[in-house]
Amino acid sequence: MAKLQKVSAGSRVFDFFNYFLLTLIALVTILPFIHVVGSSFATSAEIARTKFLLFPTEFSLNAYEYIFSTDTIFRALGVSIIVTVGGTLWSMLFSTLTAYGLSRKDLVGRRAINFMIVFTLLFNGGMIPTFLVVQQTGLLNSLWALVVPVTINAFNMIILRSFFMNIPESLEESAKIDGANDFSILFRIVLPISLPAIATISLFYAVTYWNTYMHAILYLSDADKWPVQVLLRQIVVLASGMNYDSESFTDVPPPETTIKMATIVVATVPVLLVYPFLQKYFAKGALLGSVKG
Amino acid sequence: METSTMSAREEAKQLKKMKRSETWRRIKKNKMIYLMILPGLLYFLIYKYLPMYGLVISFQDYKPYKGIAGSEWVGLEHFERLFTSSEFWMIFKNTLMLFGLQVFIFFPIPIILSLMLNEVRHSFFKRSVQTLVYIPHFMSWVVIVSISYVMLTLDGGIVNAVLETLGLQPINFLLNDEWFRPMYIIQVIWREAGWGTIIFLAAITAVDPSLYEAARMDGANRFRQMWHITLPAIRSVIIVLLILKIGDVLELGFEHVYLLLNSSNRNVAEIFDTYVYVAGLQQGQFSYSTAVGFFKGIVGLIMVIFANWLAKRFNEEGIY
Numbered sequence: 184m185a186k187l188q189k190v191s192a193g194s195r196v197f198d199f200f201n202y203f204l205l206t207l208i209a210l211v212t213i214l215p216f217i218h219v220v221g222s223s224f225a226t227s228a229e230i231a232r233t234k235f236l237l238f239p240t241e242f243s244l245n246a247y248e249y250i251f252s253t254d255t256i257f258r259a260l261g262v263s264i265i266v267t268v269g270g271t272l273w274s275m276l277f278s279t280l281t282a283y284g285l286s287r288k289d290l291v292g293r294r295a296i297n298f299m300i301v302f303t304l305l306f307n308g309g310m311i312p313t314f315l316v317v318q319q320t321g322l323l324n325s326l327w328a329l330v331v332p333v334t335i336n337a338f339n340m341i342i343l344r345s346f347f348m349n350i351p352e353s354l355e356e357s358a359k360i361d362g363a364n365d366f367s368i369l370f371r372i373v374l375p376i377s378l379p380a381i382a383t384i385s386l387f388y389a390v391t392y393w394n395t396y397m398h399a400i401l402y403l404s405d406a407d408k409w410p411v412q413v414l415l416r417q418i419v420v421l422a423s424g425m426n427y428d429s430e431s432f433t434d435v436p437p438p439e440t441t442i443k444m445a446t447i448v449v450a451t452v453p454v455l456l457v458y459p460f461l462q463k464y465f466a467k468g469a470l471l472g473s474v475k476g
Numbered sequence: 477m478e479t480s481t482m483s484a485r486e487e488a489k490q491l492k493k494m495k496r497s498e499t500w501r502r503i504k505k506n507k508m509i510y511l512m513i514l515p516g517l518l519y520f521l522i523y524k525y526l527p528m529y530g531l532v533i534s535f536q537d538y539k540p541y542k543g544i545a546g547s548e549w550v551g552l553e554h555f556e557r558l559f560t561s562s563e564f565w566m567i568f569k570n571t572l573m574l575f576g577l578q579v580f581i582f583f584p585i586p587i588i589l590s591l592m593l594n595e596v597r598h599s600f601f602k603r604s605v606q607t608l609v610y611i612p613h614f615m616s617w618v619v620i621v622s623i624s625y626v627m628l629t630l631d632g633g634i635v636n637a638v639l640e641t642l643g644l645q646p647i648n649f650l651l652n653d654e655w656f657r658p659m660y661i662i663q664v665i666w667r668e669a670g671w672g673t674i675i676f677l678a679a680i681t682a683v684d685p686s687l688y689e690a691a692r693m694d695g696a697n698r699f700r701q702m703w704h705i706t707l708p709a710i711r712s713v714i715i716v717l718l719i720l721k722i723g724d725v726l727e728l729g730f731e732h733v734y735l736l737l738n739s740s741n742r743n744v745a746e747i748f749d750t751y752v753y754v755a756g757l758q759q760g761q762f763s764y765s766t767a768v769g770f771f772k773g774i775v776g777l778i779m780v781i782f783a784n785w786l787a788k789r790f791n792e793e794g795i796y
């Protein structure tokens with residue numbers, strides 16, 4: 184229909200600037216990543232020579248060979264993978280059960296429980312009391328500390344719940360007449376038709392677990408339990424001597440630029456790999472759009 | 477039933493009884509559902525509500541080996557110390573400044589961006605731009621800050637190389653306290669502006685296309701259509717998000733600020749969260765730092781309630 188209409192000159196100028204600006208915004212957003220990836224594959228000599236490097240002319244894997252020559256990064260990646268996979272399964276299990284339970288409109292006490300959960304978004308005990316609970320529940324310095332204290336993200340649970348609430352009740356009722364119990368209704372009927380929502384929320388959890396940093400520095404004291412984000416921080420920021428904590432100051436010379444770049448890439452790549460899947464699901468928009476407040 | 481002989485009072489009693497048994501019946505019918513939500517409920521009780529109870533240590537001289545029951549009560553001593561401390565106003569000001577940047581600089585950007593995206597007619601172009609600008613949201617703060625560090629460092633960073641080429645003096649962005657706030661807000665924009673458009677774009681899809689048609693007939697140009705149709709249509713979403721933002725007044729991102737913090741920018745970068753971390757976990761002042769966190773939490777709660785009340789006064793739907 185738009186094609187049939189006469190496009191005014193003003194409208195064309197508008198379009199030109201709009202497309203131009205959006206292209207610029209997209210480029211500015213993405214160029215830092217390209218710069219980092221490009222530099223990580225460059226030789227140190229080229230980095231010193233070329234100031235604005237995006238694509239290296241001499242391709243080199245030296246930086247990657249170097250960071251993978253010790254087992255530090257393997258250990259950190261291993262921790263991150265365990266926490267991401269295990270944590271996502273753990274969180275999805277409990278989020279789904281809670282969300283489904285609370286999506287049932289005939290549940291007595293549903294409003295009170297909902298309020299109790301939403302209230303935790305408005306007020307919480309804060310860092311120190313939470314730390315003390317984590318300590319008292321025996322999680323300190325264990326990888327469980329990265330998972331159990333964040334079992335359910337209230338926002339994610341609410342998204343799932345509103346998705347489940349939109350499923351026609353007749354589906355569940357007919358299964359009930361056939362003698363199915365609530366668990367089999369959830370796992371055999373509700374979950375299979377909720378796959379887009381399940382996939383989206385799983386990916387949200389997975390990204391959060393992969394990116395975990397704060398809980399690691401709060402709850403883990405052994406360096407060999409650190410996930411990849413903490414290692415990245417050590418290599419890029421602390422090694423530059425710009426650290427806040429004086430005790431972690433090192434006399435080790437800062438690593439070469441290419442090594443920092445390569446570490447950033449290693450910490451980023453898994454997220455970029457799942458990104459197309461994320462994009463596919465949330466592009467549907469309806470899911471997130473249906474959540475109010 | 478012999479309702480005609482029953483007094484009104486008895487009738488009410490009977491009704492209540494029936495209601496109660498009906499409630500019981502519903503609870504019993506759903507016992508498996510209760511079993512399902514039990515683990516989730518326990519999680520919230522242990523890791524969200526127990527810490528709220530733990531806030532009582534801000535009125536104590538908490539000693540880990542004595543526990544909450546055995547520690548001495550000191551009343552408001554820690555709060556007095558906080559409010560009379562010379563650091564308090566510095567932290568308060570820093571927190572307020574970052575909040576101001578979030579509300580006045582960051583907040584409008586996703587709205588403008590989604591209005592721009594909404595005007596794009598080629599869906600391939602639109603989707604490509606969206607795909608690219610969403611990416612940084614999925615990067616951790618460590619990655620965002622690390623990339624900034626390698627780009628901004630004096631030691632071969634690309635930004636200082638550009639400045640040099642332009643004949644300008646290199647700037648030590650990372651250790652310069654004047655550059656902390658711009659760096660903070662630029663990183664927030666870089667990471668969140670694209671992602672922030674999702675909710676506005678979803679709201680825009682609900683706009684009736686015939687409104688644009690009518691506006692065009694009346695000779696409204698694209699800017700006027702944006703201003704008079706699209707923007708009012710997403711007004712309530714904007715207000716809800718603004719309330720949430722105001723409620724988050726003190727949630728400026730511990731990770732982000734902590735990663736940028738160093739001894740030379742501390743005078744502008746120290747906020748309540750980082751202060752709690754350093755005082756509590758690095759220096760072991762559990763009670764004092766809990767008091768600081770408690771103060772922060774209360775202010776945040778008051779701000780949400782206030783923002784919600786404000787929205788209702790302007791005849792908008794609140795968030796609760």
